[in-house]
Amino acid sequence: MSNTRINPPLPSGSPQGPRPRVVVLVAEGQPRPYNLAAIEAHADVVLTDAAGLPDTARGADVLFLWDFFSSALKDAWPNADSLQWVHVAAAGVDAMMFEELRTSEVVVTNAHGTFDKPIAEFALASILAHDKQLHRSKSLQQQSAWQHRELTRTEGSRALVVGTGGIGRATARLLRAVGLEVRGIGRTAREDDPDFGTVYPSADLAAHAPWADHMVLIAPLTEQTRHMVDGSILEAMKDSAHLINVGRGALVDEAALVQALREGRIAAASLDVFSEEPPPSTHPFWTMDNVHMSAHMCGDVIGWRDALADQFLDNLKRWSAGEKLANLVDKERGYVSGN
Numbered sequence: 001m002s003n004t005r006i007n008p009p010l011p012s013g014s015p016q017g018p019r020p021r022v023v024v025l026v027a028e029g030q031p032r033p034y035n036l037a038a039i040e041a042h043a044d045v046v047l048t049d050a051a052g053l054p055d056t057a058r059g060a061d062v063l064f065l066w067d068f069f070s071s072a073l074k075d076a077w078p079n080a081d082s083l084q085w086v087h088v089a090a091a092g093v094d095a096m097m098f099e100e101l102r103t104s105e106v107v108v109t110n111a112h113g114t115f116d117k118p119i120a121e122f123a124l125a126s127i128l129a130h131d132k133q134l135h136r137s138k139s140l141q142q143q144s145a146w147q148h149r150e151l152t153r154t155e156g157s158r159a160l161v162v163g164t165g166g167i168g169r170a171t172a173r174l175l176r177a178v179g180l181e182v183r184g185i186g187r188t189a190r191e192d193d194p195d196f197g198t199v200y201p202s203a204d205l206a207a208h209a210p211w212a213d214h215m216v217l218i219a220p221l222t223e224q225t226r227h228m229v230d231g232s233i234l235e236a237m238k239d240s241a242h243l244i245n246v247g248r249g250a251l252v253d254e255a256a257l258v259q260a261l262r263e264g265r266i267a268a269a270s271l272d273v274f275s276e277e278p279p280p281s282t283h284p285f286w287t288m289d290n291v292h293m294s295a296h297m298c299g300d301v302i303g304w305r306d307a308l309a310d311q312f313l314d315n316l317k318r319w320s321a322g323e324k325l326a327n328l329v330d331k332e333r334g335y336v337s338g339n
Contacts, residue, residue, distance in 0.1 A: 019043050020061040020319065021082075025053060027067040033309035042313075042320045054079050062319070064312055065089060065096060068111075074098045080106075085325065087315060089308040091115050091167065091299075092248060093329055094221040102331045109315055112327040112336040114307050115299030116170035119246050122298035123171045123216050124178065126270035128154060130214070130242045135292055155179030158211055161196065162228070163218035163247060165335060169195045171216060183208065185219075187333075202228065209236040214244060220335040221248035231256035234266060241266045246298045249274035258284045261291060272298040 022043040026032060032047070039045055048056040050072035057063070057076040061084050065073070068090035073080070077100050088096060088110045101108070129135060131152040140147050159175050161168050164186035172182045172195040184196030185205055193199050200208050202219075205228065209215065215237065219225045229243070230253040237243070243266060245252055254275055260266050268290040277296055285291045315325050330337045 020316075021046070021059055022062040022064055022316070023048055023053070023056045023060040024064045025050065025067045025070055025072065027070070030067060031305060033064075033066060033312070034306050035309045035313055038313055039316060042316050057081075057083065061085070062087070062316070066308075069095045071095055071098075073101065077101065085109070085319065087312050088329075089312065091335075092220055093334060094248065097331070097334060107325060108329040108331055109325050109327045110329050110336060111308055111311055113166055114304070114311060116166045117174075118299045118301045118304070119167050119218070120170035120174045122272065123218075123244055123246055124174050126244045126246075126292070127157075127159070127175070127180075127214050127242070129292070130268055130270065131157070139289075156181070157213040158183075159214045159216055160185060160208060160212035161216045161218060162202075162205065162251075163220070164193075164196060164199055165218070165220070167246075168218045171218060172196050180214075183211070205229075206233055206236050209233050209241075210238060212237065212241060214242045217243070217245040217247045217251050219247050219251060220333075221250055222334045226250050227253045229253065229257070231260070234260040237266050239265055239267065243269040244271075245269070246272045249277065254285075258288075261288060268292065270294075272296055 020043045022039065023046050024033065026047055026049060028049060033039065036045065043062065046056050050070055053072045053076040057080040059082050060080065061082055063073065063083060063086045065086065065088045068088050073086065073096055083106050086106060086108045088108065091111050091114070093108060093110055131154045133149060133151055155178065157180055159180045159182050161172050161182060162185040164184045168184065172184060176182050182196055184193065184199035185202055185208065186199045187202060189201045190199045202224070217229065219228065228251055234256055243257070257269060261269060270292045271285065272294045273296050279285055285293060318325055327336050329335060
């Protein structure tokens, strides 16, 4: 597949008026948006893969990145002569952002809000699995070994949530509801935050890392946040601390994390995201007992693809009506701000 036109354009002078041309970037084997027929009611739609994007980008008003990890727009950019709006079916936009797009007048929207509660639930599940030694219990079961142990009380423990956007807020609310003490790390400091209590600036992460029993990474990936958890942060953490990464793999210096885990400088890591996905079969994470891996799925609850498709359709209706788009991304910061 290079590109496939879904419906012909309306004739010039149609009573419906001019329709936008929407290019939907899909990947081989990826399920298509379930509501394509509804999208067609508002636009001329072309499906394409990355190889076909340079051709289909010509004359496109809107690009819907259903293949949300693709960076194909950068190569197709010289041909994107009419592009006005890019929608990314993901919360993070780091994979597709590049300087020419960042400085252009093209607006970018994302899937802000769709994954907030599912990822918060995953973060809580990771904390409970760690405190209640569920991974250890399963391993012992597979060995037919009966071993009584004392567990850790989760209520009253401390969670430092790094990233104070919608997902971070949902996580803070859920963790506080089950009795954890929560603090936030964000771009700017503030007191009396309704979800975090206190938010400390990202520059002070090392100063607050020793406080946490659990550090939950939910920050967007930007040049400022890349490898924000490096050897110095890991050195500052408790040796009993648990690191949870549900943001982006590159938020963590993985080599430093492997060393810290091997040397017992932190107790464990629950990782849903990685610098390379999947990690190479030779990566130490695969065989480390104190690393708990999942396949970048923490927000992908049943029905998530349909929710993403509905979100784009809702925004397309706004676009067609001349209304302000929802979930506008601050292209300099790399995320939806001011919510």
